[in-house]
Amino acid sequence: MKVYLEQEILQENEHQAEENRARFGGVFVVNLIGSPGCGKTTLLEKTLTALKEEFRMAVIEGDIYTTKDARRIEACGVSVVQVNTAGGCHLSAEITAKAASNLNLGALDLLFIENVGNLVCPAEFDLGEDCKAAVLSIVEGDDKPAKYPLLFREAGVVVLNKCDLQPYTNFDMDSALADLRGLNASAPVFSLSAAKGEGLDPWFDWLRSAVAEKKGRQT
Ligand code: MG
Ligand code: ZN
Numbered sequence: 001m002k003v004y005l006e007q008e009i010l011q012e013n014e015h016q017a018e019e020n021r022a023r024f025g026g027v028f029v030v031n032l033i034g035s036p037g038c039g040k041t042t043l044l045e046k047t048l049t050a051l052k053e054e055f056r057m058a059v060i061e062g063d064i065y066t067t068k069d070a071r072r073i074e075a076c077g078v079s080v081v082q083v084n085t086a087g088g089c090h091l092s093a094e095i096t097a098k099a100a101s102n103l104n105l106g107a108l109d110l111l112f113i114e115n116v117g118n119l120v121c122p123a124e125f126d127l128g129e130d131c132k133a134a135v136l137s138i139v140e141g142d143d144k145p146a147k148y149p150l151l152f153r154e155a156g157v158v159v160l161n162k163c164d165l166q167p168y169t170n171f172d173m174d175s176a177l178a179d180l181r182g183l184n185a186s187a188p189v190f191s192l193s194a195a196k197g198e199g200l201d202p203w204f205d206w207l208r209s210a211v212a213e214k215k216g217r218q219t
Contacts, residue, residue, distance in 0.1 A: 016093035020128025034135030036117030131156035
């Protein structure tokens with residue numbers, strides 16, 4: 001019997017993540033992480049619809065069960081691979097490699113991986129992405145960056161979603177941003193409402209420069 005220690009699992013994951021990174025080549029890969037209901041899929045729908053004439057994109061959809069999110073992505077006219085973890089609460093580099101083998105990576109500019117809705121362990125597992133995008137909806141509370149520091153420390157970009165609901169919450173933006181900056185001095189933060197389509201342009205521009213920068217690094 002082989003008993004795996006957490007550390008070994010993470011080391012094996014890291015090895016596979018490096019292989020994924022090599023395989024992704026010049027594709028800019030974003031790993032979207034946030035709670036169930038924070039708006040990851042809605043953010044993707046709006047992003048794919050806005051950028052699909054500009055970039056060749058695909059999505060790996062991680063869910064515990066169902067193909068509901070993958071159907072929503074498919075309706076945007078973008079290739080999607082659904083992964084069901086059958087109870088697993090995060091994606092691993094190995095699962096990501098299997099999912100990515102269904103995609104023609106050479107024909108892509110931008111790949112989104114929607115992780116399983118969870119603020120905790122997805123942040124521990126490198127999938128070989130270029131960037132973790134932490135998605136937090138303001139209805140979850142301004143204390144979340146401080147309470148789930150690993151994700152916000154690891155994030156290359158932070159999206160504060162559902163900002164249109166500010167009048168109905170006691171979300172203290174200054175307090176959330178101060179905690180966030182204590183953990184992560186450099187990640188850009190975009191306050192927006194994906195559902196209402198408000199404030200999305202700076203996020204799109206950030207993606208545009210990230211894709212261009214990744215391509216530039218490959219040549
Ligand atoms: Mg979703
Ligand atoms: Zn997990």
